[in-house]
């Protein structure tokens with residue numbers, strides 16, 4: 213096969229690799245993506261919720277003021293370009309667990325930092341929703357049908373002959389000071405976006421990924437009829453009339469991609485804390501999140517090979533983090549714009 217010169221070789225087409233490819237194509241860069249489709253990749257399993265205010269203390273997510281508007285704009289552009297809908301802006305109804313929750317809400321609501329995110333609270337909403345302490349409305353939230361984006365973008369890459377549907381073989385990579393050779397490809401830059409499978413990447417083996425398996429159920433309910441997203445330690449995400457995604461769990465250091473009996477019970481118990489409605493499990497899904505101990509992505513350059521980069525560690529927040537950090541990485545590669553120290557791949561040594 214004739215040698216093909218490209219500028220960027222990208223390994224992985226989850227949401228990270230997709231966003232990076234999107235920006236590079238918009239710049240008319242010559243790219244090639246290598247990805248072996250995996251139905252249980254984190255991006256294909258993700259519930260896709262972006263909740264700007266999380267945890268018991270109802271704290272704003274890291275950098276959310278910057279991440280959210282950027283992500284929304286980019287996803288809306290991509291929806292137009294790919295002619296598919298995958299982004300749904302809607303509030304999250306946070307079911308309070310105690311009187312304390314309500315007090316925290318009322319206090320934070322007075323804080324200008326939270327004006328954009330915390331709305332009113334209601335004593336109750338839909339039939340069958342259990343809310344003895346009330347429900348706070350989180351504004352500026354959204355959910356994204358990530359698999360729809362991944363599929364549509366994959367289709368585009370295939371049509372333009374930019375995707376190699378194959379497993380990347382690290383041993384076949386050759387490098388010199390000008391870049392890389394991989395089979396018939398000659399690339400100036402190489403960016404790894406492999407999700408949790410980066411644990412098998414020998415070039416970044418010093419990065420301590422802590423894999424977090426996530427599981428969710430798709431349940432059918434005769435009694436619960438709502439279009440609202442509910443949250444109380446877990447999410448009820450309406451998908452179609454009477455059908456909901458319920459999740460997700462956190463299981464550390466388990467690389468199996470099936471839902472355990474224990475998790476099934478845990479999720480159903482959480483369902484019954486939120487609602488008195490019936491639920492029948494119709495589907496189960498599990499995938500592995502690429503998570504870091506400090507809950508920050510890993511974005512940057514290899515210490516020894518200056519043309520080699522990593523874009524990973526999106527953890528539980530791939531939807532909000534991937535657009536912004538893909539773009540930041542491109543700015544870093546092309547213009548030397550510094551990346552935040554918090555995402556430095558060398559921070560662990």
Ligand SMILES: Cc1cc2nc3c(=O)[nH]c(=O)nc-3n(C[C@H](O)[C@H](O)[C@H](O)COP(=O)(O)OP(=O)(O)OC[C@H]3O[C@@H](n4cnc5c(N)ncnc54)[C@H](O)[C@@H]3O)c2cc1C
Pocket residue numbers: 223224225226227228229246247248249250253254255256257258259260261262378379380381405406407408409410425426427428459460461497498499500501502523524525526527528529530531532
């Ligand atoms: C149950 C669950 C629920 C979640 N819910 C949410 C949520 O509500 N909101 C949110 O923002 N995030 C959520 N996430 C997290 C989100 O899914 C991740 O942050 C994000 O998908 C990570 O994307 P990625 O592109 O880094 O990795 P991945 O999605 O894992 O993609 C990596 C790709 O690289 C490919 N690959 C890897 N190695 C190779 C190789 N050697 N050769 C070829 N191809 C390779 C893989 O096959 C895959 O296609 C959830 C995750 C799970 C599991």
